[in-house]
Amino acid sequence: MQSDDSEQDRPAYPRVFPTGEARKSDHLKAGLCVDFPVSVVLPAGGTGERTGLQTPKQFCPFLGRPLISYTVESFERVSWIQTVVVVVAKENTGLMMDIIQRFQHKKVLVVPGGSTRHRSICNGVAALGEQRRPAAHKPKVVIIHDAVRPFVDEDFLHKIATAAKEQGAAGAIRPLVSTVIATTSEGYLDHSLERAKYRASEMPQGFTYDVICEAYQKCTESDFEFGTECLHLALQYCGTNAKLIDGPPTLWKVTYKRDLAAAESIIKETLSQSACLITGGLEAAVALANVLQKAFGALDMTELNVTPDLMGDNGRYLLEDWNFIKVSVDPFCPSEVEALIVALEAENRALLNPAVIIWMHLSVTEEPSTSRRATESAALIDLASTAKLRNILLYGIRLHQPELVLWESSAKPDKLTLRSLNQICAGNPRQMLNI
Ligand SMILES: Nc1ccn([C@@H]2O[C@H](COP(=O)(O)OP(=O)(O)OP(=O)(O)O)[C@@H](O)[C@H]2O)c(=O)n1
Ligand SMILES: O=C(CO)[C@H](O)[C@H](O)COP(=O)(O)O
Known part of the structure; x- marks a missing residue:
């Protein structure tokens, strides 16, 4: 969880209760909409090694429901999102199908994952091009979002989708928590980056379907193996400079065991x-x-x-x-x-x-x-x-x-x-x- 949040910058977690008229008028707003097809890829094919748990974090239960189900629901409830591709390791396909059935998810397509995050995402994007469901249109924009970031709201997805359509790529950013430094091979300080000039890249990210397909077609084995940034692939292989949008702190990624406890307390909150x-x-x-x-x-x-x-x-x-x-x-x-x-x-x-x-x-x-x-x-x-x-x-x-x-x-x-x-x-x- 981000630790630099000042009190004023406390996350506006999606809450049950509106505060008076302001929230009421939100409700009366006609609702956000996009007039182009948008689909989503949720990479969920990891093992969650850093939690130290046997169960991959995306399948850990919170109030009786696995984390992935909360993330899926955050997208499924958005009327303008067509398909949610969930990419899982082959051995977890049955588990995911069971979750879909138990929690009645309706827009999900399950796709087998790869050995790295980029390979999993690539499989998910490819599956969107192969959809045979009658109602499925080839998406104009694909939103990519880690399955282990359950707190994403419609307003922010709307910003990402519309910016991605205009610019070809868009992604969430947050201020850096700590200064980034480079070390020498002997473990000494080589140099440090000026923190104010840099940002942490978060999720969701959005791409036009053509840009993300081209990026994965052109990228190298080394990108697939070691890369951690889809926006970088869009820049390097398609010449697309992503639009960067300040995101809320709620976008943090469940990575360590303590994040599971934090996620649960937010859900309870x-x-x-x-x-x-x-x-x-x-x-x-x-x-x-x-x-x-x-x-x-x-x-x-x-x-x-x-x-x-x-x-x-x-x-x-x-x-x-x-x-x-x-x-x-x-x-x-x-x-x-x-x-x-x-x-x-x-x-x-x-x-x-x-x-x-x-x-x-x-x-x-x-x-x-x-x-x-x-x-x-x-x-x-x-x-x-x-x-x-x-x-x-x-x-x-x-x-x-x-x-x-x-x-x-x-x-x-x-x-x-x-x-x-x-x-x-x-x-x-x-x-x-x-x-
Ligand atoms: N081969 C992989 C590896 C990761 N992911 C997904 O990418 C997201 C972000 O990755 P990360 O937090 O690193 O998850 P893990 O790889 O599972 O965690 P760890 O690095 O601790 O093993 C997660 O939803 C994860 O399931 C994936 O789809 N396929
Ligand atoms: O923020 C991200 C991309 O911009 C990804 O969530 C992040 O790169 C995932 O990395 P890792 O799998 O190493 O946690």
């Missing part, structure tokens, strides 16, 4: 503490929602809004980024939560921003029997398992409160109620009853 309470408009649910809102407020949580439903434009906006607390009062009705899961799925949210649904059900009649509770829990476990495959984390809390007096919207919540709700809210959702 995107699970925001704020949420939208859905009441269905029922009086008792509204009263409960108000108590919860006060409890969250007392915990100084950033945002907790209450809405009766997710209809209309506001609903679409909320579905795009927010987490949800679905409040219901008898009867126990999983189909309401199922409808929320279906709506979230239809919104095709980024996998990097897992959606969390907490279903808080209030039972106001007599205590349900053990067998009824078991049947209801079984239905919810099924629902939660299906949701998890869509990166929707479903948790359940059942409250039994025959007396609703405390929860009338005008009443001040009693201290005990507030304290127990605070305890629920303060707990890691993972420690709650996970249905």
